[in-house]
Every structure is written in structure tokens, then in C-alpha cells.
Amino acid sequence: MQFWEEIINTALLGTDKRAVTAAQLPEGLAGAAERIVVGAADKEEQFLQLAAVAVNYRQSGIVPLQQEGVGLAMAPPEELPYCSGRSMQVLKEILEEGNDRLLEFWLKLCVKKRQVVMPEVLPVLLNKAVNHGWMQQLMVDAGGKRREWIRGFNVNWRIAAELPDDEAWQTGTATQRTDVLRRWRRDDPEKARVMVAQTWAQENANGKVALLQQLSGTVSNEDVAWLEGLLTEKSQKVKEEVLVLLSAVAGSSVVERNWETVRAGVVLKKERALLGMVNKTSLLVDLKDTILLANVPPVYWETYLGAEPATIVGYFQKDHKKLLETLAAAIWKFRDARWAEALAAADDGFYPAIAPLLPKGKKEGYWLREISASSIMQLSEWEEEWGLEITRAVLKYTARLPYQYAANFYKEQVVRMPAGITPELEKFAPTEPHLKVMWDKLSEQIKRLLGLKEQVSKAFN
Amino acid sequence: MYISGHYFFALNLSEEQILALAPDEASRKSGRDLSSPGKWVSKGANKRAVWGECQGSGAKPYQTQVDLGNLAFKCSCPSRKFPCKHGLGLLLLRYKHPQQFTEAPAPAWVTEWLDRRAEKEETKVAKKEKPVDEEAQAKRLQARQQKVISGIEELRRWIKDIVRNGLLTIPEKGGAYWENMARRMIDAQAPGLAARVRGLGEVDFFVEGWQTRFLDRLVKLYLILQGYGRLEELPAALQEDLKSLVGFPFAQEELKAQEGVRDDWFVLARKTTEEEQLTVERNWLYGWRTKRYALVLQFYVRNQVPGVSLSPGTSMEASLVFYPGAYPLRALVKEIHNTRLAELPAGYAGWSAVAEQEAENAGIYPFADEYPYVVNGLKPVFYNNEWWLQDGENRLAAVVRNYSAIWKLLAFSGGSALPMSVIGRENEYEPLGVWYNQEYKIL
Numbered sequence: 069m070q071f072w073e074e075i076i077n078t079a080l081l082g083t084d085k086r087a088v089t090a091a092q093l094p095e096g097l098a099g100a101a102e103r104i105v106v107g108a109a110d111k112e113e114q115f116l117q118l119a120a121v122a123v124n125y126r127q128s129g130i131v132p133l134q135q136e137g138v139g140l141a142m143a144p145p146e147e148l149p150y151c152s153g154r155s156m157q158v159l160k161e162i163l164e165e166g167n168d169r170l171l172e173f174w175l176k177l178c179v180k181k182r183q184v185v186m187p188e189v190l191p192v193l194l195n196k197a198v199n200h201g202w203m204q205q206l207m208v209d210a211g212g213k214r215r216e217w218i219r220g221f222n223v224n225w226r227i228a229a230e231l232p233d234d235e236a237w238q239t240g241t242a243t244q245r246t247d248v249l250r251r252w253r254r255d256d257p258e259k260a261r262v263m264v265a266q267t268w269a270q271e272n273a274n275g276k277v278a279l280l281q282q283l284s285g286t287v288s289n290e291d292v293a294w295l296e297g298l299l300t301e302k303s304q305k306v307k308e309e310v311l312v313l314l315s316a317v318a319g320s321s322v323v324e325r326n327w328e329t330v331r332a333g334v335v336l337k338k339e340r341a342l343l344g345m346v347n348k349t350s351l352l353v354d355l356k357d358t359i360l361l362a363n364v365p366p367v368y369w370e371t372y373l374g375a376e377p378a379t380i381v382g383y384f385q386k387d388h389k390k391l392l393e394t395l396a397a398a399i400w401k402f403r404d405a406r407w408a409e410a411l412a413a414a415d416d417g418f419y420p421a422i423a424p425l426l427p428k429g430k431k432e433g434y435w436l437r438e439i440s441a442s443s444i445m446q447l448s449e450w451e452e453e454w455g456l457e458i459t460r461a462v463l464k465y466t467a468r469l470p471y472q473y474a475a476n477f478y479k480e481q482v483v484r485m486p487a488g489i490t491p492e493l494e495k496f497a498p499t500e501p502h503l504k505v506m507w508d509k510l511s512e513q514i515k516r517l518l519g520l521k522e523q524v525s526k527a528f529n
Numbered sequence: 530m531y532i533s534g535h536y537f538f539a540l541n542l543s544e545e546q547i548l549a550l551a552p553d554e555a556s557r558k559s560g561r562d563l564s565s566p567g568k569w570v571s572k573g574a575n576k577r578a579v580w581g582e583c584q585g586s587g588a589k590p591y592q593t594q595v596d597l598g599n600l601a602f603k604c605s606c607p608s609r610k611f612p613c614k615h616g617l618g619l620l621l622l623r624y625k626h627p628q629q630f631t632e633a634p635a636p637a638w639v640t641e642w643l644d645r646r647a648e649k650e651e652t653k654v655a656k657k658e659k660p661v662d663e664e665a666q667a668k669r670l671q672a673r674q675q676k677v678i679s680g681i682e683e684l685r686r687w688i689k690d691i692v693r694n695g696l697l698t699i700p701e702k703g704g705a706y707w708e709n710m711a712r713r714m715i716d717a718q719a720p721g722l723a724a725r726v727r728g729l730g731e732v733d734f735f736v737e738g739w740q741t742r743f744l745d746r747l748v749k750l751y752l753i754l755q756g757y758g759r760l761e762e763l764p765a766a767l768q769e770d771l772k773s774l775v776g777f778p779f780a781q782e783e784l785k786a787q788e789g790v791r792d793d794w795f796v797l798a799r800k801t802t803e804e805e806q807l808t809v810e811r812n813w814l815y816g817w818r819t820k821r822y823a824l825v826l827q828f829y830v831r832n833q834v835p836g837v838s839l840s841p842g843t844s845m846e847a848s849l850v851f852y853p854g855a856y857p858l859r860a861l862v863k864e865i866h867n868t869r870l871a872e873l874p875a876g877y878a879g880w881s882a883v884a885e886q887e888a889e890n891a892g893i894y895p896f897a898d899e900y901p902y903v904v905n906g907l908k909p910v911f912y913n914n915e916w917w918l919q920d921g922e923n924r925l926a927a928v929v930r931n932y933s934a935i936w937k938l939l940a941f942s943g944g945s946a947l948p949m950s951v952i953g954r955e956n957e958y959e960p961l962g963v964w965y966n967q968e969y970k971i972l
Contacts, residue, residue, distance in 0.1 A: 072741070075744070076740050076741060076744065079692065079695065079696050079740065079744050080695055080696050080697050080740060081695045081697070082692065082693055082694045082695025082696075082697075083692050083693050084693050084694070084695075085695070110689075112689035112692045112693050113689070115692055116688070116689070116692060116747075116748060116751045117755075119744060119748045120748045120749075120751060120752045120755075120895075123744075123745055123748050123749070123895075124891050124895050126955075127887065127888075127891050127954065127955055128887065128888040128891040128892065129888070130884045130887060130888075130955050130956055131884065132879075132880035132881060132883075132884055132920075132924035132925060132926055132956060133924065133925045133926075133956065134922065134923055134924045134925070135912065135923060135925055136923055138910050138912045138917070138919060138923065138925065139908075139910055139919065139944075140908070140909075140910055140911065140944045141944055142943065142944035142945065143943030143944050143945075161561075164557075165558070187940035187941055187943065187965075188937060188940060188941060188965075188970060190936075190940045191936035191937050191939075191940055214940060214943055217943060217944070218936070218939055218940055218943075221911070221936075221939060222936065505586075508586065512562055515562065516558065516561065516562045519565070
């Protein structure tokens with residue numbers, strides 16, 4: 069549009085420096101232009117009138133651009149059904165509420181029911197998944213074919229979980245690599261070790277520490293030789309991390325050294341008492357640092373003392389009750405579920421360290437022995453929903469501490485609370501008026517969140 | 530439903546529409562919390578109102594009532610928010626559990642309030658019916674005309690100064706440059722011109738092509754001044770357009786007295802902007818039978834409820850009265866007869882048909898900045914590093930810059946063409962909504 073460029077150029081420079089003539093306008097405007105040129109009061113009026121005619125001419129003569137070969141590939145059809153309209157409505161409410169735990173709950177149910185989200189929420193969810201690693205695999209599973217299609221248009225939406233593991237391990241970010249390692253460790257521990265060993269020389273000290281931390285709680289005898297080889301590492305922090313891992317594997321040199329020291333300081337003394345009428349057994353502990361007890365596998369005591377776990381717990385109860393806490397730490401460190409059950413059965417104390425190792429049926433009852441800040445902290449990491457009894461105990465405790473357990477606590481824990489607790493919330497109100505007012509507000513929030521949770525469950529039923 | 534000049538179909542409001550009435554996010558949440566039956570000690574409804582008693586923190590329950598005719602809320606709670614969470618909760622409860630609201634005679638505290646409201650309305654009508662001093666009115670009009678003409682001359686000089694000096698330095702002008710002239714136009718009682726002056730300053734000078742966008746607006750403003758100066762020579766409809774563009778209001782009561790265009794009006798989109806402590810709501814409507822488009826403007830201050838509740842994606846059988854003009858687009862809702870289920874519209878076949886319509890419009894009414902259209906099958910495509918809307922003949926129109934819902938549109942499309950409502954001009958359009966699986970989705 070040459071004529072329009074002339075008009076724009078004149079407008080930019082100003083009519084003092086340049087003018088548009090009738091001849092520069094399209095032929096169709098000649099008559100109007102001539103009349104304007106003759107009739108306009110001054111050059112500014114003339115320009116404005118010519119421009120007005122030209123704008124209308126331009127706008128009226130638009131021919132839409134026709135371009136062959138422009139288009140997008142079609143999204144493949146979904147293989148799984150869409151979730152229901154009701155589920156979508158709840159999802160929108162959860163997104164408005166901004167509760168990530170409920171969102172996670174929703175997405176997990178969607179995946180479990182083998183359904184996919186409707187397209188309209190994909191952009192919102194994918195944008196969120198960019199900064200929330202926990203959402204990424206869920207989005208891969210719940211996003212369906214439409215997600216696979218649309219992520220091709222937005223590089224930010226490329227989800228790490230979709231990269232082949234080997235590629236993510238070789239070229240991914242630190243988080244992507246640790247995610248892959250964690251997955252390998254879970255599914256194929258040996259492969260995980262081999263892959264770390266392959267790239268070990270290229271890692272820097274911080275990278276090595278991060279990778280070693282992923283192995284925590286999963287180290288076995290098969291890893292010992294490789295880990296002990298790493299004790300010659302130059303970096304002190306790497307060596308410390310290796311020692312932490314080795315100290316949790318029965319049979320490693322570190323554990324054996326600890327055991328040598330502990331064994332030398334612990335003796336089971338058997339003697340006769342009451343003029344030889346009864347046998348008396350005493351556990352004598354002579355250790356400079358009793359914390360070493362936490363670093364030896366409980367199973368070693370069985371061979372050393374020639375007794376069952378319950379009997380050994382009895383020895384500690386009688387002579388060194390305070391050391392039961394350290395024994396519980398050892399049980400957790402070496403993930404010994406058999407000893408955990410024995411300690412829970414033989415002693416009526418509460419050792420939060422062993423609680424996660426107890427079988428499901430016994431776990432809740434054990435937690436009920438003592439609800440405290442530290443036990444609530446551990447309960448807050450449960451994967452499964454709490455039972456009604458434990459929820460009552462937790463709320464009875466937290467309702468009295470509204471500053472410590474404020475709205476954010478309940479926002480996080482709502483997925484662990486059973487919906488059945490809703491009618492009971494008022495019962496937990498503290499008697500002090502100021503605490504009651506705060507609890508009333510908090511319980512309103514809990515009710516709303518539990519209501520949403522219930523709606524999610526119903527929507528997917 | 531028509532009561533006292535306001536229309537509302539509260540009984541048919543969706544959950545989303547009720548929540549849209551909330552003054553803030555906290556009220557939305559609290560309103561939702563109060564939408565369970567257990568919160569309400571008593572509740573009831575009839576054709577005029579919904580009411581209920583909600584147990585709050587006090588000993589006595591709060592008495593909440595909603596006038597369904599001229600949508601209004603009243604509650605005995607101490608909240609200063611309007612509507613309060615109890616009012617929202619009550620409407621939501623009514624929406625979710627309609628079976629719990631069997632028609633019942635209203636208690637005294639409800640009927641007293643409704644009667645007082647009716648009395649006030651009657652007083653208002655009586656005031657309106659007072660004889661008008663026509664002589665004084667004519668004098669006022671003449672004085673205003675004088676002011677407007679002086680203002681127009683001042684604006685003409687200002688525009689000519691811009692043209693004389695050139696647009697190169699325009700992007701450097703500060704906000705005061707535009708605001709000062711806008712205020713001069715307000716002083717001249719020409720608010721329409723003031724808004725157009727502000728519009729000049731709102732052009733994004735950082736975006737390529739600002740020169741054309743700015744000049745288009747400047748030239749249209751000049752055209753209004755020219756047209757107004759020669760008002761008597763123009764057709765009557767265009768005269769009305771120009772008066773309205775300058776800022777002379779049209780008496781709504783006169784409009785309401787006229788016969789409306791009865792159709793199933795579908796709400797394509799609603800855009801809300803804040804202008805000087807005033808909420809301006811632009812509702813774009815489409816008539817199924819007449820295939821006409823309409824723009825219903827509503828103005829209200831914060832915490833007030835608009836006279837008509839129009840929710841995008843809903844359809845209503847209603848009579849609309851169009852403001853007079855060469856290409857009447859602006860309208861007001863005279864009467865709502867029914868709400869209806871939305872169907873699929875018969876829109877334009879493609880961009881060529883839209884361009885033809887544009888040309889026709891420009892010949893009749895050269896001042897428009899944008900028009901709404903429903904186009905039968907459009908799909909978003911990426912071409913030359915920009916998003917476009919492609920029709921069945923591979924013709925393209927650009928998506929407006931910085932269009933925030935492009936990903937949502939793309940997610941709906943999945944590479945397929947969808948019936949789409951758009952707003953814009955020439956070769957640049959903003960998608961408003963799509964029909965996806967027979968359902969209208971707002972973008």
C-alpha cells in the first residue's frame with residue numbers, strides 16, 4: 069500500500085516539511101482528493117481530510133492474506149476418556165483455592181481412574197508443572213494426547229519425566245539427574261550404582277554429594293565395595309557422605325569398626341543372687357559415647373547376647389532405659405522392622421523413629437501413645453490417609469496451638485484427614501475464648517478443604 | 530422478569546454467575562462455605578425473594594435476604610462488603626439445593642424490606658413524573674452546545690499542531706500531554722471526545738506499526754469534529770451517532786419506550802474495565818434469529834450490581850432496544866422473557882465474508898474501532914513467528930498482540946477449526962470464545 073506509506077511518512081515528518089498530493093492517492097480516490105485539495109482551509113486540514121479518506125479506503129479494501137501450506141498437525145485422538153464435567157468443576161475450584169495438595173490428590177485420582185483432563189485446563193496445569201516437580205509425572209499421565217501435542221508449541225512445557233532416562237542422566241539438569249537416579253535406585257539398584265560409577269569421575273564435589281544423598285536408605289551389601297572405594301576421595305564432604313551411607317550397612321568396615329568398639333563396652337553379666345536361689349542377669353554398658361549404639365545393627369545383639377529381640381529389649385529396660393531411644397535410632401537406621409515390632413511390644417514408651425517401620429495395622433495405635441510436635445511432624449509425611457482416631461488426637465493437640473499450627477498446616481494436611489472428621493471439628497475447640505475464636509476460623513477452613521476433598525472423591529466415583 | 534427498570538434472572542443464575550457477584554476472593558470462598566444447608570437455621574423463597582437465617586458467631590442468627598426482581602441484598606451481619614458472604618452463600622445454596630426452597634410466604638422481616646424497596650421505587654417514579662421546565666432545559670442545552678463547539682475548536686487546533694509538527698516526537702509525550710487535553714474536553718462537556726483523546730495516549734508506542742494505529746485514531750477523531758460541525762447536512766442516524774460520539778447522552782427512558790428487537794440473544798463476551806472509579810462493562814451479544822450483534826454497556830460503581838446480569842455463554846430470549854445510529858450496535862436490554870439453551874450460531878463463512886461486511890460497515894459508519902463477528906470455522910496457526918486465525922480457504926487474520934488466551938485456544942483447537950467469536954478490525958482480531966463440543970467456551 070504505497071499510498072498509505074506516503075501518508076504515514078508525511079504524518080511522521082509533519083505537514084511543515086512534507087505534503088501528500090492527490091496524485092499519490094489511489095485512482096479511486098481521485099475525485100474526493102481533488103475536492104479536498106480545493107476546499108481545505110490549510111495544509112493541515114488538507115492532510116487530515118486526505119488521510120481520513122485514505123483510512124476508510126484502506127479499511128474497506130482489505131483482502132485477507134491467503135497462504136497455502138500454513139497449518140498445524142492435528143492432535144491425535146485421546147486413548148483414554150476425559151474426566152467428567154463434575155471433576156472439572158472441582159478442579160477449577162481447587163485451582164482457585166490454590167491448594168497444591170488437593171490438586172495432587174485430584175490428579176492422582178484422575179490417573180488412577182485412567183482418565184485425562186479436558187483441554188481447557190491444560191495450559192494452566194502445564195504452566196504450574198514447570199515449577200512443581202511433583203506435578204510433572206502426573207501431567208504426563210493425566211494430560212493425555214492433547215498435552216503431548218500442545219507441548220510441542222511451548223518449550224517451557226517439555227517435562228523432564230518424558231526425557232528418556234539415559235538422555236536425562238547424560239544431559240539433564242541436576243534435578244532431572246537426581247530424579248532419574250532415584251527412579252533407577254527404586255527399580256534397579258544395581259543399574260543405579262553402575263550409572264553413578266560410570267560418570268563419577270566427571271562429577272564435581274557438590275554433584276557427587278547430591279548423587280550420594282539419593283542413595284540414602286537404599287544402600288545394601290552389594291554397594292559396600294564400591295562405596296568403600298570412594299573413601300579415598302579428596303573432598304572431605306564427599307567422604308563424609310560416603311561414611312554416612314556406609315554406617316547404615318551391616319557388614320561395612322565402618323559398621324564393623326563401630327561394632328568392635330561397642331562390643332568391647334557391653335557385657336551381659338550373669339550371677340546368682342539371694343544365696344544362689346535366683347539367677348541375676350545385668351547388662352553392663354561401659355562406653356565413652358553411647359551414641360555409638362545407634363550405629364550398630366540391632367540384629368548383631370541377638371548373636372552376641374544369644375537372645376531374642378524381646379529379651380534384649382528387656383535387658384535395656386531393666387538396666388539402661390535411657391538407651392532405648394538410641395536403640396530405636398539404630399532400628400530405624402538399619403530399617404529393621406522385626407526389631408521395631410519387638411520394641412513396640414515390649415516397651416510401652418513411644419519412639420517415633422520406629423513408627424514408620426511398624427505394620428499398617430499396628431502403626432496408628434502406636435502413634436496414639438504420644439502425640440507431640442515431633443510425632444506430628446512425622447505424621448505429616450505419611451503417604452496414606454490418617455485414621456479417625458489419629459486425626460482426633462492430632463486435632464486435639466493442634467487446636468490448642470493455633471500459632472504453631474496455623475492455616476498452612478491444615479492446607480497441607482487436608483489430604484491426610486478423613487472426611488469423617490468434619491462433624492467432630494467443633495469438639496476440638498479449646499475452652500479459652502481467644503483460642504476458641506481462632507479455632508472456629510481454622511475449622512471453617514478445614515471444613516471447606518475437606519468438602520473439596522470429598523467432592524473430588526465423589527466426582528471420580 | 531421486569532421490575533422497576535431492572536431485569537434479572539436470579540433464579541437461573543449459574544454458580545459461576547453468582548460467584549461473579551462477589552466483591553473479592555475472600556467473599557467467594559466464604560460464600561461457598563456458607564452454601565451448605567447445615568449453615569442455615571431457616572430458609573425460604575418465593576417469586577420475589579430468597580431469604581434465610583444463618584448461624585454466625587453471635588447468639589442470634591443473621592437474617593439474609595435477596596430481592597430477586599431488582600437484585601439487591603440485605604443482611605443483618607456487620608460486614609461492609611456488598612454483597613456479603615451470607616447473601617452469596619444463600620444464592621449458592623438456592624442454586625445447589627433448589628429442592629430445599631419450597632415456595633413459602635415470606636416472614637415479616639422480608640416483606641417489610643421488600644415493601645420499603647417498592648415504596649422507594651414508587652417515590653422515584655413520582656419524582657420522574659414531575660413536569661419538566663422545558664425552557665430551562667433548552668437554555669441548559671444551548672449553553673452546553675456553546676461549550677462543546679468551543680471545545681471542538683480547541684481540539685481541532687491541537688490536532689493540527691500535532692500534524693504540523695509530525696508524529697516522530699509523539700511517543701515521548703508524557704501522560705500529562707493527553708490528560709490535559711482530555712480534561713479540557715471534560716470542561717467543554719464533551720466526554721466522548723475526552724475518551725478519544727485518552728485513547729490516543731493509550732497506543733502502545735513500543736510496538737511496531739504504532740504509527741498507523743495512532744494516525745487511524747487521530748484521523749477518526751478529526752472526522753468526528755468535522756462531522757459534528759456539519760451536523761445539519763448529515764442523515765438523521767449519523768447525526769445521532771455524532772452526538773453520541775461527542776458525548777451527548779441519549780435518554781434511556783425514551784429508548785425503553787421504543788419497541789425492542791426480540792430475539793434469542795447470546796452473550797458472546799464480557800469485558801470489564803475500571804475507568805475513574807467506575808466499572809465499565811462491555812457485553813457483546815449475538816441474536817440467533819436476526820443475526821445481529823449488539824453491545825450492551827453498563828456502568829456502575831464498585832460494590833454495586835449491574836442492572837442486567839449477562840453472563841458469557843448464556844442465551845436469553847429478550848427484547849433489545851438499539852441506540853439510534855447509522856450502524857446501530859449499542860443497545861440496552863428492555864425486557865428478558867426467558868433464558869434458553871445456547872445452540873450453534875450461523876456465523877460468517879470466513880475472512881472474505883468478514884472483509885465484505887467490514888467494507889459495508891465502513892461505508893455507513895466510519896468511526897468504529899472494532900466489530901464482533903462469529904466465524905464458522907477458524908483455527909489458530911503459527912506463521913512468520915506470529916499466531917493467526919485460518920479459515921477454510923486458508924485465509925489468515927492475525928491474532929492481536931499479547932493475546933493471553935492463545936494457549937487455551939490452541940488446547941481447544943487441537944489443530945481443528947472451531948466456530949469462533951472474535952472482535953477486531955481489518956486484519957487483526959481477538960478471539961473471544963469458541964464452540965467446543967457444542968458448548969460455548971470463553972477464552
